[in-house]
Structure formats: structure tokens, C-alpha cells
Amino acid sequence: MRSSQTDQPSTLVRAAGIGLPVALGVLALGPLLAATSLAGAPTPPVADHVEPAASSAMSSAMSSAVAMRSDGSTGFETIEEDDIEADIALLTNPYLEGRDSPSFGLEFAAEWVAGRFEELGLESPEDIEDHLTFYTRRMPAPDPEETSLKTPLARDVRLGADFTALLGAEGQAAGPAVFCGYGIGVKGFDELKDLELDGAIAVLVEGEPRHKRVLDGPTLTQAANVYRKLVKLAELGVRGALVVRRAHPSDVPVPPQWPERQPMGFRHTWAMWADGTVPFYGPSPIPALEVSWTFAEELLEADLDAHMDAIDKRGKPKAFEGARPQVSLACGIEQRNLSLPNVIGIVRGSDPELAGEYVVIGAHLDHIGADPLGRIGVGADDNASGTSAMLAVMKALAADPPPRSVIGMAFTSEEDGLLGSDALARTPPVSRSSIVAMVNLDMIGRGPTKGVVALGVRENPGFEGVIDDARRRFKTGIKDVEMQEGQELFRRSDHFSFHQVGIPALFFFEHVPISDNPDYHTWRDLPELVDVAKIANTAKLAYGVVRELTERPERLPAPKR
Ligand SMILES: [Zn+2]
Structure with a gap:
């Protein structure tokens, strides 16, 4: 989650001659997308939303293509707390120095995620080598x-x-x-x-x-x-x-x-x-x-x-x-154009008719680095939690591909104004109109183990039914989904970049108000303070939601503004 304040300390600005961070409002946005529903889409097969045990009894009523459709339980079973815990340990290792954008620690983290995508057998998009795609930022750097x-x-x-x-x-x-x-x-x-x-x-x-x-x-x-x-x-x-x-x-x-x-x-x-x-x-x-x-x-x-x-x-x-x-x-320090990575991996959809459409699940990989004392903000909650959950969801989907394709994304420069996700939303690796929806995971490791906040329902009312169906279908461990409170946070994480270009975007967040988390953006955001069970529960819910979004014949309409 990016900070609500945008000013750098004045001494730093003076010392380095850097300008204030780019305000989102002044970024030129590409033409807005009007999402279209699928013309002539088949009626939803009945087995889509029934309990797994009942699906075989219904199979005679289905077409052969639909009969082969997985119920998603095989993937669901792969989501494990141990994986999440190990990923958080790696991302919060002090050697990575708080994954500041840009830094060697962030680069290492990006290559590590790319390696994970490769291990899972994910596709790298056309023209993108080894899952890493780059954008440019102008920043102070050695001359x-x-x-x-x-x-x-x-x-x-x-x-x-x-x-x-x-x-x-x-x-x-x-x-x-x-x-x-x-x-x-x-x-x-x-x-x-x-x-x-x-x-x-x-x-x-x-x-x-x-x-x-x-x-x-x-x-x-x-x-x-x-x-x-x-x-x-x-x-x-x-x-x-x-x-x-x-x-x-x-x-x-x-x-x-x-x-x-x-x-x-x-x-x-x-x-x-x-x-x-x-x-x-x-x-x-x-x-x-x-x-x-x-x-x-x-x-x-x-x-x-x-x-x-x-x-x-x-x-x-x-x-x-x-x-x-x-x-x-x-x-000597001057303003230079620097190249920063985002990470992308694709699970190809199992249905040839739908595999050309995509659901994005993303999380930001970066955090805010260290201070001049050497105190490192390791960002366990913000956002090793969301990154580890995104990886768990991609692992589950790779094991059990859904009908539409899914793109996993790890963004950088989130903390500096959503810059990495903005670059990807404006120039996505697939055509923008083929992106059905985006699900963002940012700070999902604090607050009640069985509760989560889902923002984006106000802008895209269709998400409410998607979330409800996902919860009926999978035992996610989440008992309470808050969809109304916390609207002031809607502009503060990467889903907003996708919302801005007209893609229905849903944001899972731990708890509101954010002020209940005293360690937000401090060096006390430590791995021992995040709730791995909660992260796994949220990953399971996100998996269910992504699964639903990949299966429903009707796409959600463009967001309300
Ligand atoms: Zn943050």
C-alpha cells in the first residue's frame, strides 16, 4: 500500500535535486476501454457452480468440452501455509534491504519471482524474455x-x-x-x-x-x-x-x-x-x-x-x-532514466474458446527500503504477504488450469505512486480488451484471521456475486468479507491502475481502518508479526474468485466511475 503522503523530506529534495513524486492525477491515461460482453456466449453450464461431488452425476448433461472442465479442487488443494511462510522469509530477508524501487534487493526479488514462474511452467508473454518486462523512471543516480x-x-x-x-x-x-x-x-x-x-x-x-x-x-x-x-x-x-x-x-x-x-x-x-x-x-x-x-x-x-x-x-x-x-x-548525482522490472507469468487457459481472454492477479513486490540509520523496512505485510499469496494462487492455477488464461504479475514502484502497475495497465502484455478483470493482493497479513476487506465492489457491483459464489464453492477459511468500508484506500494500490483504464478491478486488503496497524510503513513490519493462516485463507478466496472470473461466460461490465 502506498503512503497517503507524497512529499519527500525537504532536505532530501534539496540534497539530491529530486522533484516530488509523480502525482497520479497528471499521468496521461490511454483511451478508456469499454468492456464488452461476449456476444453469443453459451448459457452457463449447470455444473459450474455446484459442489464438486455432484459434478459427475451431472456430466451426462454437458457437452464434451464442458465435461472436461475441472472443478478447480485439485488446484485449491495445493495452497499451503508452508509455501507462503517460506516465500515471506525470502522476501523479507534483510539482504534484500527492503526491496526499494530501484535497488539490487528489488532486482534480486524480481528475478526470484521470475524463477518461481519458470518452475511452475508459466508462459512468458510474447516478446518478453524470462518473465521480466521493463519500464523507465527518472531518478537521482550517480553521474x-x-x-x-x-x-x-x-x-x-x-x-x-x-x-x-x-x-x-x-x-x-x-x-x-x-x-x-x-x-x-x-x-x-x-x-x-x-x-x-x-x-x-x-x-x-x-x-x-x-x-x-x-x-x-x-x-x-x-x-x-x-x-x-x-x-x-x-x-x-x-x-x-x-x-x-x-x-x-x-x-x-x-x-x-x-x-x-x-x-x-x-x-x-x-x-x-x-x-x-x-x-x-x-x-x-x-x-x-x-x-x-x-x-x-x-x-x-x-x-x-x-x-x-x-x-x-x-x-x-x-x-x-x-x-x-x-x-x-x-x-556526483544527476537525474537519469533508469530501467525497472515488473514480473509476468501466464497460465494458459484450458478452453480454446476462452484461452485468449485473461484474468490478472497481481501483487506489488517492492517496499520502501532502509533509512540512514540502517533500519530496514522489510515489508512482511506490505507486501511480502500479497506476493506470497499471488505465487500460491499461480501455483494452484498452473496445477489445474481454468478455462480462461490467468496472468500473474509482480509490480514494482507501487510505494512511489503505483508506477509499475501503471506501466503494465497502460501497455499490457496482451491486448487490453482481452483482460476480463484484475484482482490485487496488498497487505493481507494483519487483522482478523477469518476476515478480509474487498474493495472495488462499489465500482463493479458484479464482484459481489463472484465473491459469494467463490465462498460457496471453496472452503476458504474466510468468514467475513467487508465490502463497504475503507473506500478511501481504493486509490492507494495497484488495482487502481487497472481501474483507471476501464478494467474491473478488485482489491483484497487485511482490515480497515489502516490505522489499526501500528507497524504500517515502519521497520517493525516483520515476518513474525504476520498471520500466515490469514494469508492462506485470503489466497484461497482469491483463487476462488479468479477461478469464477475465468469460467463465467459473461464478462463484468466496465467499472462505474
Ligand atoms: Zn506500502
């Missing part, structure tokens, strides 16, 4: 002409591999590199007081000591804020800084197929929390780059693991005996 790092090392030091720019820290500086641990100089933990920093380039490790009591223990404090550190260093005469990225603690499992040397991806934006917490977002008074751990060890000719582990263990600053090589750095 390769203006971002550089010169060192005495014999090898080439490369942007994107060894270093990257730091948002809000543009400029050039040169001097001797001086290592200063975490670069923290606060009461009770002052690593800076005995260092000669005047005219130096500070080399500092991101974050805080990993000690159970120092600086509030495992909870990151303001002392970890990279911009606060840079302000303090500037006061001590430091000219520029290299901030060293550190691996997660060893109790964080490395995701399968995670690259051994992770690229130094630029952090295009910082997370903004919805609970009123506003960390200092910069800008930095001195130029700075982020550098890799390996590079820092080479530059300083030191075993940084041993040094930082010693600080963590003792909870005290530690003197550093190492090289002070001469370095010069430049950090």
Missing part, C-alpha cells in the same frame, strides 16, 4: 563522469563494484584516508577524540557496534545515522568520507543464489516512516562515497573483520594501526 575514487591500489577501482555515490553528499575532496571505526563520537562511545582528522578523508563503517548494551544494544540509535556522523566529522576538519558497507550479522541467512560479491548499488531514496519518526536525511556537509568491505580492507591493508568484531565484543572504541593512504574522491 559516472562526476563520481570517482583514486587510490594507490594497483588495480582499477570501479563504480558499482567497489564504490558508489552517497545521496546528498556531492562534491570532491582529497587527503590521507584515516580509519575511524564506526565514525561515532558521542558520549559513552567516542571513537574520534584521539584521531588526527583535520584535512583527512575519514573511512568509517556503517551502523553501530553490535553489542548487547552499548548505544541501546541491538536497536539502532541516532548515532548510527550516516548523515549525523558526517556532520560530526566535518566539525572535526574532515574533508570527505568513505562509508564502508558491512555484511549482516552471521545469524542472518544468506539468501540462496545470492552473489558472492554483491554489487555496490546506489541507494536512490531513503525510507520514510509513517509513524511520525523522521530521521535526519542529510544533506552531508562533506562529500562522501559508499565503498565495499573488500575494497576498504585492501585500501587500509587491514583485517577489518577482526577489528570490528573486537569493537563489537568489547563495546568500546579500539585504536587502529593501519595504512593512511592518499585518496581523492568525487561524488
Whole structure:
């Protein structure tokens, strides 16, 4: 779910020279689609909506094509909590750093979903390779002409591999590199007081000591804020800084197929929390780059693991005996056109007459990233929950293809104004008129286990009967579907992009009001706080709804506006 506020913090805007996020209202929309009903469609076969046990008795009354139609129970049985739990664990892994759009973590997540689609045997649409389709966003990014790092090392030091720019820290500086641990100089933990920093380039490790009591223990404090550190260093005469990225603690499992040397991806934006917490977002008074751990060890000719582990263990600053090589750095950021992925996979319909029509089931894959303290919004509820449910529904449909085709979609840039789904709704992988309906799953992991909110019924009254039939037909575990409250959220997730182009769109959401979820858009949206049983129940209901939409001869009319 995207935030209701659209402003970036003013310091960030000033620092990075970025504009305000695109308001949806100004996006040019393509011609609106007038959905047509199927002319000459056959009368609905009686077996469509009866209990599975009764279907064989009725089969003599059906045409042979209809007799082969599955009742959907085989697919339904494949929806399992274990799959959902495992998918949420992967998507919320801190290595993915909150799946900000764009980021290396998001790219990894998109390729992982594409891999899942491939395993399920889903089709990639024509002209789309390996389930990934791209759109463009203009965003602050390192300017390769203006971002550089010169060192005495014999090898080439490369942007994107060894270093990257730091948002809000543009400029050039040169001097001797001086290592200063975490670069923290606060009461009770002052690593800076005995260092000669005047005219130096500070080399500092991101974050805080990993000690159970120092600086509030495992909870990151303001002392970890990279911009606060840079302000303090500037006061001590430091000219520029290299901030060293550190691996997660060893109790964080490395995701399968995670690259051994992770690229130094630029952090295009910082997370903004919805609970009123506003960390200092910069800008930095001195130029700075982020550098890799390996590079820092080479530059300083030191075993940084041993040094930082010693600080963590003792909870005290530690003197550093190492090289002070001469370095010069430049950090330049400009607006660039960046390419971002959406993920698409198709289950081909079983009925040749209907397989050219599509129901879309989608969920956004992205979240809001991390803040300058290093706190990661892992987005378990928002929206690992919906993504895992979408994958469960696609698995079920692949095992038991319905008459019409179904397109599974994982969107990106939802949190920045529904940009990924907007790109797909305006330029879908199949003709827009062949899309019968869209079902969106966003934030379905909190609130009552047996309740869910369904928005879109007001705009498309036909969905009410679809939901009722799905619930009669399958034991979804959902006892209460709220269809009236929460209308103010209708514009805040990806179904709205499809609604805007005239496609009937239904949105499943956990509970209203959203203010009952205190962890929405905070670093506390954690996997242990989502209700996997509820997500499975909602996935089962979504499966039933999609199944109904793929079978009914009559299409729903275009939405009311
Ligand atoms: Zn959100």
C-alpha cells in the first residue's frame, strides 16, 4: 500500500535535486476501454457452480468440452501455509534491504519471482524474455563522469563494484584516508577524540557496534545515522568520507543464489516512516562515497573483520594501526532514466474458446527500503504477504488450469505512486480488451484471521456475486468479507491502475481502518508479526474468485466511475 503522503523530506529534495513524486492525477491515461460482453456466449453450464461431488452425476448433461472442465479442487488443494511462510522469509530477508524501487534487493526479488514462474511452467508473454518486462523512471543516480575514487591500489577501482555515490553528499575532496571505526563520537562511545582528522578523508563503517548494551544494544540509535556522523566529522576538519558497507550479522541467512560479491548499488531514496519518526536525511556537509568491505580492507591493508568484531565484543572504541593512504574522491548525482522490472507469468487457459481472454492477479513486490540509520523496512505485510499469496494462487492455477488464461504479475514502484502497475495497465502484455478483470493482493497479513476487506465492489457491483459464489464453492477459511468500508484506500494500490483504464478491478486488503496497524510503513513490519493462516485463507478466496472470473461466460461490465 502506498503512503497517503507524497512529499519527500525537504532536505532530501534539496540534497539530491529530486522533484516530488509523480502525482497520479497528471499521468496521461490511454483511451478508456469499454468492456464488452461476449456476444453469443453459451448459457452457463449447470455444473459450474455446484459442489464438486455432484459434478459427475451431472456430466451426462454437458457437452464434451464442458465435461472436461475441472472443478478447480485439485488446484485449491495445493495452497499451503508452508509455501507462503517460506516465500515471506525470502522476501523479507534483510539482504534484500527492503526491496526499494530501484535497488539490487528489488532486482534480486524480481528475478526470484521470475524463477518461481519458470518452475511452475508459466508462459512468458510474447516478446518478453524470462518473465521480466521493463519500464523507465527518472531518478537521482550517480553521474559516472562526476563520481570517482583514486587510490594507490594497483588495480582499477570501479563504480558499482567497489564504490558508489552517497545521496546528498556531492562534491570532491582529497587527503590521507584515516580509519575511524564506526565514525561515532558521542558520549559513552567516542571513537574520534584521539584521531588526527583535520584535512583527512575519514573511512568509517556503517551502523553501530553490535553489542548487547552499548548505544541501546541491538536497536539502532541516532548515532548510527550516516548523515549525523558526517556532520560530526566535518566539525572535526574532515574533508570527505568513505562509508564502508558491512555484511549482516552471521545469524542472518544468506539468501540462496545470492552473489558472492554483491554489487555496490546506489541507494536512490531513503525510507520514510509513517509513524511520525523522521530521521535526519542529510544533506552531508562533506562529500562522501559508499565503498565495499573488500575494497576498504585492501585500501587500509587491514583485517577489518577482526577489528570490528573486537569493537563489537568489547563495546568500546579500539585504536587502529593501519595504512593512511592518499585518496581523492568525487561524488556526483544527476537525474537519469533508469530501467525497472515488473514480473509476468501466464497460465494458459484450458478452453480454446476462452484461452485468449485473461484474468490478472497481481501483487506489488517492492517496499520502501532502509533509512540512514540502517533500519530496514522489510515489508512482511506490505507486501511480502500479497506476493506470497499471488505465487500460491499461480501455483494452484498452473496445477489445474481454468478455462480462461490467468496472468500473474509482480509490480514494482507501487510505494512511489503505483508506477509499475501503471506501466503494465497502460501497455499490457496482451491486448487490453482481452483482460476480463484484475484482482490485487496488498497487505493481507494483519487483522482478523477469518476476515478480509474487498474493495472495488462499489465500482463493479458484479464482484459481489463472484465473491459469494467463490465462498460457496471453496472452503476458504474466510468468514467475513467487508465490502463497504475503507473506500478511501481504493486509490492507494495497484488495482487502481487497472481501474483507471476501464478494467474491473478488485482489491483484497487485511482490515480497515489502516490505522489499526501500528507497524504500517515502519521497520517493525516483520515476518513474525504476520498471520500466515490469514494469508492462506485470503489466497484461497482469491483463487476462488479468479477461478469464477475465468469460467463465467459473461464478462463484468466496465467499472462505474
Ligand atoms: Zn506500502
